Amino acid sequence: MEIQGYNMPDELYYEQNHFWVRQEGDEVVMGMDDFAQKMAGEIVYVQLPGEGKAVKQGAKFAKMESGKWLGKVYAPVSGELTAVNEALETNPELINEDCYGKGWLFKIKPEDLSELNNLIHGKEAVEKWVLADIEKYAQEK
Amino acid sequence: MEAKYDFIKKYREQVLQCSRCGFCQAVCPVFGATLRPAYNARGKMLVLKEVMDGKIDLNDELIDTLFQCTTCANCFKNCPSGVNVPEIIKQVRKDMVHIGSCHPAFTGMNDVLKKYTNIYAEDEAEDFGRKKNQTAEYVFFIGCVGAYREEESTQATLELLDFTKIDYTLIDEVCCSGVLEDIGFTINAAHVQTNIDRILSTGAGTVITGCPYCYRTFINRPQYKPLLDKGIKILHISQFLKDFDFGVTTDKRVTYHDPCDLGRHCEIYDEPRQTITKIAPNFVEMPHSRVDALCCGAGGGVRGAFAKNSIAMARRRLVEAEEIGAEIVLTECNSCVHNLANAKLRKQPFQIYTTTQLIRKLMKEKGSLKN
């Protein structure tokens, strides 16, 4: 759905730091959501850790930068990194162009898929969360 | 006729001296990464010539070239006519800002420093677990990049300083703010005073900086003269470390990237190498080193304002490291290490560290550093 100009697809699960997740077979794919990519501006660098790295839900495991901002990537589920989007090495702006498609970040083999229940999901919950963040950031400015 | 802009008053002859030979294209990092002659030193001088001739006027359309220069001075070093392009550009930027024409990233930087203690608008200073503002013989001045972007490198330096057992203290430092003079604004007097006061109250006789740019600011900017007048010595960490023996070596193939701010601008080429060749006997130079070193692309505010091109420049620099089969690339500047690390491709087999990071790593492996 669209919330005040931000595109937040209904079927995805969202980590509170604005990373989306969707299931793909027995893995999950994650990326940055439209709200965050618009806030960040043009992404110029994404740290791509090695495959096999262990990640924990809610813990940061990589860095990203736009011209003005240094951000951290938080794992939406615990598990093992199975793939990174290598295209981002030379074209990090794919995240801005197509954050749910070509701009995907990482693939993770989850330890426990039920962890998805800890994430924000469903129209109502997502709308509430995004509106709250829109206000929070407006105030910070 | 009164010159319309200060850059014309100060540098008219130099701008005219440019004979358009184009040799600067061989060494300009921005041209090398973009192949756009408008960005090259010659392209900038041609624009300024047309301003001087009254054909065009300083305006927003010129921002893209006049504010996109790392001030690495490689052009100046290679210019047969001796045109000091970086100095001219710095003055032009002041003229541009004066008429209200500036890159938003730089206006932003100036605004940020009015409100914050650092260029990143971070609220909290990183706590390296060491006392600040003590009375001591040395002050270690970290610099914004080391404090907020390259904490690991700073941590390593502090551990080495602990190891040397010198009597040093950190201070509640604020941005040296020298960068503002390069991007069209004026050094932040309040920040300068804060730094001077805090350094002086430690009673220290020497300030060691982790950042070559802070080093240049302290020794060159007249606003920091009160420090020099009090006889305080300013050293970059590489000048300080060269006298110490850390008792570690590696047989890896190591190379060194001369930061523009330390090398070409300050002619500090040997001290870093003294330390490095002690720990890495298998040291090898890149094809362009010392005064010819290729700029990493981060300087002059370019990493903040033109990040994509900045990283492209760093990527170009790393090609040379790959060519010589380096396993480790060392440098002495946190801005360089940040940009180079961002630019490194996964398939490139080398690691990028500051010298202190490597020494610390080796000492930890040997067990000679307490945790």
Added chain:
Amino acid sequence: MDAKIKQALIDIVGEQNFTDNLIDLVSYSYDASEYKHRPICGVWPHTAEQISEILKLANREKTSVVPRGAGTGLTGMAVPTKGGIILDLNRMNKIQKISIEDRLVVVEPGVVYADLEKALAVYGFLFPPDPASGKVSTLGGNVATNAGGVKGAKYGTTRDYVLGLQVVLPDGRIMRTGSKTMKSVSGYDLTKLFVGSEGTLGVVSEITLKINPKTTASSTSLATFNHVEDAGHAVSQIMYSGILPSVLEILGREVIRAINQNTDLALPEVEVILLAETDGYTKTETDFQMQKVIDVFHKNNAIEVKQAQTAEEAADLWKARKSAYAVLARLKPTLVLEDVTVPMSKIADLLNGIKEISKKHNIMIATYGHAGDGNLHPQLMYDGYDPIQAKSQEAASADLFQLAIRLGGTLTGEHGIGLQKAAFMTLEHDPVAMDVMRSIKKLLDPHNILNPGKMALEE
């Protein structure tokens, strides 16, 4: 600019390869000469097909197109005097193939000379012509001007090494010239027509070059003379010595003085310095050759002859020649570098004639150059913003060209005609030759859209 043309160009090369930004238009108005004129836009093509579409469009719309490499040409051949589109070829910069067994390399026009040099050095090979601008100039530009360099005395110029080209004609047709063999006499030698044609007959989109193995030994010597005639005779007599030096450079008195006043090289205050190099594969061989050169120096009243014993000493001897341009470039606000070439037996006459012209027009002229092939570079230095001095320079250059022609020489050895010498073409070429050149131009470029206004091709 015309929105239709702009869109058509964007359709061909893509938006990111088109520019009508002010800063680009300003850069593209200039090369390394004193001429300037704004184009309407610039494009960065990546393929011959794109160049072809652009030229077809230009013909349809009667818009001029000017091809450009590094823009280091000294005579204005890349300056868009009729506006139009700048075809910036720098992004076509791949070395397509290096074949040592076939003794050739295939490059795109935007390859920088120094990058080719580096790539070939890995194999112990080189592309012999070595233009002074080699650190920045591109092979496309080298081909357009038939670039020379200090090794020209022994190794010739670019033209001697171009085996074949891919060219996009002004009407957009793409063709190949020459062959990938070491020699061929099949059909007219179109390759030689395009080399040195200064971007007026076609846009070179691919170049096949013959390459040489690098020599591994060299000897260097420096000789000083009190009389121009002695140095001149020495140059001619080296032709009788039985060997060809790889380098034979000359520095005139004004250059020597300028170097001494502005550096701490402390050269001897003499009339002329000759710098010679011989090359080969063993020091014995190159020293043997150098001895013949040194004998000639002595026989012609050289005051002092120094031969380098080590690589450092050789580098020292070269310093004066290498610093000439940079020293002279700082002396006055404006410089014009001429390129007149005469038979080697006339070098002394040329040097003396230049001195007289300098006196006559009260303008500083310092001369250095490639004595080994008669190609001197008188450098005129003045304040171009002073209209009187500007007029003196024009008159002095005109006299220089007259002098060179009178001595049986040519207007330009390696820099080309462009705009700078266009008015003097008829001084050197007879009316029939001019007519044939203009006919060829008309044949290949009936609408005169490719780099118009250069080389006196328009009547």
